Amino acid sequence: MQIFENTIQQSVFFRSSIRPLWIGGLCLTVFAACLLGIFSRPFGMLASVWPANAILLGLFVRHPSLSTPAAWVCAALAYVLADLLTGSSLGAAVALNGANLIGVGVGYALFMRLSTEHRHLRRPLAVLYMFSISAFAGGSASIAGSLAVAHYFGEPITRAFVAWLTTELVNYVVILPVFLAMPAFAERERVVSVATTASAASVNPWPIVSLVVSCVAALLIGGPGAIAFPVPSLLWCALTYRLFAVAVLMAIVCMLAQVAVASGILHLGVDRLAEATLISTRLGITLLALGPLTVASIDAARRTLIARLSHAVDYDFLTQCLARAAFMVRASALIEADNRKTPIFALMLDIDRFKVINDTHGHAAGDRVLQAVAVTIRMTLRPDDLLGRLGGEEFAILLVRQTPANAARVAERVLAAIRALDVALDNGEKLSVTASIGIAELLPASAGLEGLLSQADKALYAAKAEGRDRIHVFADGTPEVGAMVGRHGAARQI
The missing domain is CATH 3.30.70.270 (Reverse transcriptase/Diguanylate cyclase domain)
Known part of the structure; x- marks a missing residue:
């Protein structure tokens, strides 16, 4: 018993000693994500990509012990510092990033009301819950953010609200699943062992090949429907790979699609790139991402159920030895x-x-x-x-x-x-x-x-x-x- 107590004490000491490092890493991550969003603005205040809110929310939901007052304060400082270094006034930086933190706070409070399986997207309705929470979080941030934009930049409140909400939605739906579906530390040894046997099992590469081909076809053909070209390949990936891998592939494809549309690399059949085009594209990418993510989530729930049934059959209930x-x-x-x-x-x-x-x-x-x-x-x-x-x-x-x-x-x-x-x-x-x-x-x-x-x-x-x-x-x-x-x-x- 003394050995176990010593181990627990050492574990608590270790966690308390590395928490400042985690908070520092969180600060740097948020700061870098803010800079990425700021430098992706082709039209005034409308950023092509704003991953900071989704990354911060994902880290807090995945590691609730990290959500401390010190972490929130450090994240707020990272937001404000990124804006100040890129030319924003102090008042605008505080107001805009206060709206960002409101959205993250609402999202965190709602996510923590879900069960662990739903938070990790391992239930059939988990993606729908994630989308609903993203909408509430994005809407909360958009209300505060649109007021700040109207005050400091003179933009119409309705226009600012729609632009902010669509940006929040697409980034939450695309980026959050990567953090929510990430294997826990206890599972990573098993994941590594599966990866080492991949040479014998030979992971099917064709869904990824088809995904690359569909993305190239979208760039070459263009047009309003080009953003939907990768969907069949993403569905194939969702039925072939694990949930985390699908979430990563989805994030890569959707983020690249946003950047390609904003930069004009992906031609959507319009004479000039308008703000309304970016808003419509964001909504389209958000809704298209839900399909493959839902399929991957349901498949993960199915695999979990099969694993539990197999364990119940193969292992003695009382001793957990093989039956x-x-x-x-x-x-x-x-x-x-x-x-x-x-x-x-x-x-x-x-x-x-x-x-x-x-x-x-x-x-x-x-x-x-x-x-x-x-x-x-x-x-x-x-x-x-x-x-x-x-x-x-x-x-x-x-x-x-x-x-x-x-x-x-x-x-x-x-x-x-x-x-x-x-x-x-x-x-x-x-x-x-x-x-x-x-x-x-x-x-x-x-x-x-x-x-x-x-x-x-x-x-x-x-x-x-x-x-x-x-x-x-x-x-x-x-x-x-x-x-x-x-x-x-x-x-x-x-």
């Missing part, structure tokens, strides 16, 4: 893949006097013992080793690429860890637990997995007959001539 059927399937596949080129060992483990625990302390105490033993066993094994609960208090372990001595050492570590357990009961009492283990090696002449487990089971019963809390090794066809390890790890021939 018997799943263990047999995976162990057989592991043996076939190995083709018996390296030693394979089966360990059968049984909790000693488990019936007495149930009869004396109740089944709730027995369940707690099973859970504690399962966690303890997992902590002593390698990721390549298989652990399954075959039924009741009996567990099976399959060890690959181990020598007989190493297999015995693994079994000794498991027994020692279980022996050190003190399982706390509801009445405050602590229960000591022991277990017995039988070991068998898969030999070329063995009858496969079933025969291997049968031999390990015979060795297990021999260990119990010798007094429990020990290891017995099956050898030479009978467990009686194997090696037995007693309570203190001393092996002797019997």
Whole structure:
């Protein structure tokens, strides 16, 4: 317990020590995003791209612990500083960026009312919720911003409101999904492992190829419908790749489309680029982005549901070990893949006097013992080793690429860890637990997995007959001539 407390304290200290770095990074990110928006203004106050609000909101929603008063103040300073350095007056900079922060604040408050799955776009209606929140956030900022624009620049309030709202909408809908769908730190190791096996699985490149071709066709053909050319390819990507990858591709395509229209590279069939053209284009890009994002979100929800159902079928609910059927399937596949080129060992483990625990302390105490033993066993094994609960208090372990001595050492570590357990009961009492283990090696002449487990089971019963809390090794066809390890790890021939 002391180890866990020390770990928690170190984690808290680490987080508190790096928080200023996170806030500093957030400040620089917002500052750079503001400069990008300011330099993309082809018509007065109407920026072609204004990613700062969406980036700030995305960071706060993705990492709520970052949303502190210090972070909000630093972000506000970054907004104002970017405007001041590019020639704005102090009053205009404060008013305009106050409107930006109002929108971010409204969006953050609304997003935090959603469930985690909805915030991460892993529910069928999540994209619709994101769009609705973006509209509320953009509308709130637009009301305040249009008043500031009318006061400082003399623009009509209605015109300023529409321009501000469409800018907010397109940037929220395009940029926010990248942050919302980003894998959490706990998931990134799994994502990396999937990426390393991509060479074997061969990720399908054709949706991206078709996306590039459609974008080139849009530039070459032009016209009012050109911004819709990439939609079929984006839908293909949404059905092929993970949600985060689709969000990144969508953001790249939509941001480039905005810049291409504003710069005149993408010809929409009008004689001169008018502000109304940019507004219409932003609305079109916003609505077109919703389709592929919704498809990708629904597909992510489907994959999550399938993964949960698969886990429920393959894993024992109480101990989270592999269920018997799943263990047999995976162990057989592991043996076939190995083709018996390296030693394979089966360990059968049984909790000693488990019936007495149930009869004396109740089944709730027995369940707690099973859970504690399962966690303890997992902590002593390698990721390549298989652990399954075959039924009741009996567990099976399959060890690959181990020598007989190493297999015995693994079994000794498991027994020692279980022996050190003190399982706390509801009445405050602590229960000591022991277990017995039988070991068998898969030999070329063995009858496969079933025969291997049968031999390990015979060795297990021999260990119990010798007094429990020990290891017995099956050898030479009978467990009686194997090696037995007693309570203190001393092996002797019997």
